[in-house]
Amino acid sequence: MTGKNKIKVAVLGASGLVGRHLVRLLTDHPFFELALVTASTGSAGKKFKEINIHTGSFPGFMAEIPEAVQSLTLDEFDPEKLLTAGVQIVFSALPSEVASTIERDLRQKGFAIFSNSPAYRREEDVPIIIPEVNPDHLKIIQTQQRKYGGFIVTSSNCCVAGLALALKPLMGFGLKKINVTTFQSISGAGREALPAVDIIDNLIPFIKDEEEKISFETAKVLGNLLEDKIFPAGLPIQASSVRVPILHGHLLALEIEFKTPPDLEEVLNIFSHNTGLHILDLPTAPRYPIIVRPEPDRPQPALDVWAGGYGRKAGMAVTIGRFRLQEKFLRFFLLVNNLIRGASGNCLLAAELARKLNYLDYKIE
Numbered sequence: 001m002t003g004k005n006k007i008k009v010a011v012l013g014a015s016g017l018v019g020r021h022l023v024r025l026l027t028d029h030p031f032f033e034l035a036l037v038t039a040s041t042g043s044a045g046k047k048f049k050e051i052n053i054h055t056g057s058f059p060g061f062m063a064e065i066p067e068a069v070q071s072l073t074l075d076e077f078d079p080e081k082l083l084t085a086g087v088q089i090v091f092s093a094l095p096s097e098v099a100s101t102i103e104r105d106l107r108q109k110g111f112a113i114f115s116n117s118p119a120y121r122r123e124e125d126v127p128i129i130i131p132e133v134n135p136d137h138l139k140i141i142q143t144q145q146r147k148y149g150g151f152i153v154t155s156s157n158c159c160v161a162g163l164a165l166a167l168k169p170l171m172g173f174g175l176k177k178i179n180v181t182t183f184q185s186i187s188g189a190g191r192e193a194l195p196a197v198d199i200i201d202n203l204i205p206f207i208k209d210e211e212e213k214i215s216f217e218t219a220k221v222l223g224n225l226l227e228d229k230i231f232p233a234g235l236p237i238q239a240s241s242v243r244v245p246i247l248h249g250h251l252l253a254l255e256i257e258f259k260t261p262p263d264l265e266e267v268l269n270i271f272s273h274n275t276g277l278h279i280l281d282l283p284t285a286p287r288y289p290i291i292v293r294p295e296p297d298r299p300q301p302a303l304d305v306w307a308g309g310y311g312r313k314a315g316m317a318v319t320i321g322r323f324r325l326q327e328k329f330l331r332f333f334l335l336v337n338n339l340i341r342g343a344s345g346n347c348l349l350a351a352e353l354a355r356k357l358n359y360l361d362y363k364i365e
């Protein structure tokens, strides 16, 4: 695709943890051209190379911004600037309270919004897309376009991205109950949400709204689109979430109770072949979204957080291992990269899929 034919995009919240990864992933993207980046009034007017000096955080905590876009200036949000720049797609990495107004107004103006924020995930005509799990839910874009002009597609909560990928292949066995304990990294709280002194040498058994998000969003992703509404699957999911002192990657301990349990060999076979998932051939899609590790001490954040391949694909696969089946209960661990599969990469993959399915073939008037 030549530069002329690429779809122009903007990243809102481009200086944050998720936004910086979006900027990195969108640099030299084959379908999309990064035309505008925005931040709060505190960073607006600065170039990435200027704010990089002031990050002052642990090495590797914030994504490196590629040389080619280091000189981009962060703008203050202004819908008129999006229109002037010819932007059609907006990637949002804004805090929820800011996103709720901005995303609604942009949808009304006809923009396609791919959002990491939780602000609209509970709306019945807004899909939460994990592209390999529920690509059919993208169809509801058309319902939103009829109502509002534009549309919002959301990425899920970061744990849900891994959980839904692992549960989808097992749905056929009748899932009676799912218990999940999550061990979530510091970066999941955003750039400044967690004072270092609170988490060093500590575990915090509370993450605001997290357990409710995990239950609701997983059921929605695995639910059914009927006419113009998404009906969540009837899955009883109970979550317990803990913040742990690592930088990146959320580890999940799952216990699944089956109505009709498969045998362990069958489970390993299903996961090893990624049976039941839609394997996609797109720039940000990993070859396989699930990787099974046979070692007794995997997955680990230090070893598996970048699973999935190289470049845009790195961090897009979830790693699972330590399988145990006892009577009707299957137990295993899962690791998801919260900033990539759990946010920026998944969001970009949803946009790539929407383009492939021709949902982006229109111009904003």
Ligand SMILES: NC(=O)c1ccc[n+]([C@@H]2O[C@H](COP(=O)([O-])OP(=O)(O)OC[C@H]3O[C@@H](n4cnc5c(N)ncnc54)[C@H](OP(=O)(O)O)[C@@H]3O)[C@@H](O)[C@H]2O)c1
Pocket: 012, 013, 014, 015, 016, 017, 018, 019, 038, 039, 040, 041, 042, 043, 044, 077, 092, 093, 094, 095, 096, 098, 116, 117, 118, 156, 157, 158, 187, 188, 189, 190, 191, 192, 338, 339, 342, 343
């Ligand atoms: N972190 C994760 O693992 C993760 C995973 C899934 C989903 N999410 C969701 O993704 C979104 C971004 O998360 P994050 O972790 O990247 O947060 P973050 O690091 O705190 O970044 C927030 C971004 O929003 C900008 N911003 C803040 N207030 C603003 C305002 N009033 N107007 C305009 N821009 C404003 C910030 O700009 P300044 O730099 O100028 O302050 C920054 O660019 C959130 O909705 C979060 O729930 C995060």
